[in-house]
Amino acid sequence: MTESIKGVERFDSPGKGRGLRVTKPFKVGELLFSCPAYSYVLTVKERGCFCECCFTRKEGLAKCGKCKKAFYCNVKCQKADWAMHKLECSAMTAFGENWCPSEMSRLVARILAKKKTQKERCVSEKILLIGDVQSHVEDVDNEKREMTEVDVAGLHRFYSKHLEIPDHKDLLTLFSQVACNGFTIEDDELSHIGTAIYPDVALINHSCLPSVIVTYDGTSADIRAVKDMKPGDEVLISYIDLLYPTDDRNNRLRESYYFTCECQECKSRSMDKAKLKVRKQSDPFEPEVINNMVRYARKTIREFRAHKNIKTPSELLEMCEQSLDHMGAVFDDSNIYMLHMMYQAMGICLYMEDPEGAISYGEKIIKPYSKLYPPYSLNVSSMYLKLGRLYMGLEKHSAGISTLKKAMAIMEVAHGKNHLYLTELRKEIKKK
Numbered sequence: 128m129t130e131s132i133k134g135v136e137r138f139d140s141p142g143k144g145r146g147l148r149v150t151k152p153f154k155v156g157e158l159l160f161s162c163p164a165y166s167y168v169l170t171v172k173e174r175g176c177f178c179e180c181c182f183t184r185k186e187g188l189a190k191c192g193k194c195k196k197a198f199y200c201n202v203k204c205q206k207a208d209w210a211m212h213k214l215e216c217s218a219m220t221a222f223g224e225n226w227c228p229s230e231m232s233r234l235v236a237r238i239l240a241k242k243k244t245q246k247e248r249c250v251s252e253k254i255l256l257i258g259d260v261q262s263h264v265e266d267v268d269n270e271k272r273e274m275t276e277v278d279v280a281g282l283h284r285f286y287s288k289h290l291e292i293p294d295h296k297d298l299l300t301l302f303s304q305v306a307c308n309g310f311t312i313e314d315d316e317l318s319h320i321g322t323a324i325y326p327d328v329a330l331i332n333h334s335c336l337p338s339v340i341v342t343y344d345g346t347s348a349d350i351r352a353v354k355d356m357k358p359g360d361e362v363l364i365s366y367i368d369l370l371y372p373t374d375d376r377n378n379r380l381r382e383s384y385y386f387t388c389e390c391q392e393c394k395s396r397s398m399d400k401a402k403l404k405v406r407k408q409s410d411p412f413e414p415e416v417i418n419n420m421v422r423y424a425r426k427t428i429r430e431f432r433a434h435k436n437i438k439t440p441s442e443l444l445e446m447c448e449q450s451l452d453h454m455g456a457v458f459d460d461s462n463i464y465m466l467h468m469m470y471q472a473m474g475i476c477l478y479m480e481d482p483e484g485a486i487s488y489g490e491k492i493i494k495p496y497s498k499l500y501p502p503y504s505l506n507v508s509s510m511y512l513k514l515g516r517l518y519m520g521l522e523k524h525s526a527g528i529s530t531l532k533k534a535m536a537i538m539e540v541a542h543g544k545n546h547l548y549l550t551e552l553r554k555e556i557k558k559k
């Protein structure tokens with residue numbers, strides 16, 4: 128670890144390689160440690176809403192006078208960010224609308240720039256410090272390889288003026304490491320804010336029954352217990368969305384992280400039946416019928432993802448509604464494939480500024496969500512938040528306040544009582 132963290136140590140986790148474990152008890156909601164980002168980047172879409180340097184969300188940020196695209200709290204933040212921002216400032220002006228590196232290329236550019244300033248011998252050494260430096264370059268499938276080639280090309284095209292770019296093979300390794308070890312920074316409603324590298328957090332192994340949760344405070348990551356932990360317990364986070372049944376979770380883990388989970392839940396599959404609940408019928412469905420519908424659901428999810436940036440919002444909403452109609456003949460409303468499409472539909476309604484539509488989906492989602500996710504889940508708190516804020520916006524204050532309070536109960540554990548998000552939330556509740 129970068130520095131020794133009190134109460135937490137590295138160890139060799141059986142079957143998993145390096146991991147972290149606690150050496151003293153931690154209670155639910157207690158902070159194990161905070162980890163500053165080694166490198167980070169604000170997502171392009173959030174420019175102007177967050178400070179590029181410290182990720183403070185506020186109005187009235189001041190913009191960079193040169194490119195007019197980066198925004199800061201003040202001169203201090205602007206100065207502190209210049210070593211990174213200069214990689215993009217003049218290039219953004221020069222390329223104009225054609226400036227379009229992927230977020231991955233942007234982050235890698237920053238890692239390379241940082242490497243240069245710190246004169247490190249080896250980037251990977253620093254990215255993961257002493258963590259799993261496996262890069263899995265050889266495990267990557269064709270589709271991913273193509274995407275990485277696009278990222279590499281983007282790095283050359285948009286950053287070569289300011290960076291010494293390593294040779295192709297080293298770059299592929301670096302991109303693969305960042306893909307496996309990068310963290311997505313999200314806000315309280317789980318909107319994507321940026322991507323970052325946290326060396327100490329990258330040491331934490333995965334479980335579908337996590338003992339800790341990662342939240343973000345500015346650009347730092349906070350690790351808090353969501354279970355009471357005793358000395359010797361491994362620190363475990365979830366790398367993936369835990370809504371899905373065991374086979375789907377492990378497909379995802381193999382695709383993105385190249386391993387299969389062997390946690391208690393993956394062995395017992397105790398939640399799978401509830402997650403794949405079918406409609407009650409006097410004549411139960413044939414297994415064949417259910418299997419076919421699961422195949423249809425997975426195909427629909429893939430298709431929806433592929434079409435997300437191509438089709439219009441109303442076309443996408445129609446896709447959701449059609450699939451919900453079709454699946455609804457077999458699946459219960461609380462089936463996770465139904466919930467997945469309802470969640471997408473809710474997002475589209477929010478985008479189309481249709482609060483009533485969004486509420487109608489949110490109300491169907493929230494109950495099964497709170498049963499199917501683990502007790503302190505950001506997926507659940509963010510759903511309560513969205514729903515509560517929608518009620519408040521429509522002047523439904525008592526429903527709004529009670530829903531926001533449910534979000535708050537989870538966030539006090541996950542984010543800590545003093546997090547800015549909770550201060551904001553208390554103000555929102557008090558206003559009415």
Ligand SMILES: [Zn+2]
Nearest residue numbers: 178181200204
């Ligand atoms: Zn700032």
Ligand SMILES: [Zn+2]
Nearest residue numbers: 191193194216
């Ligand atoms: Zn600039």
Ligand SMILES: [Zn+2]
Nearest residue numbers: 335388390393
């Ligand atoms: Zn598992």
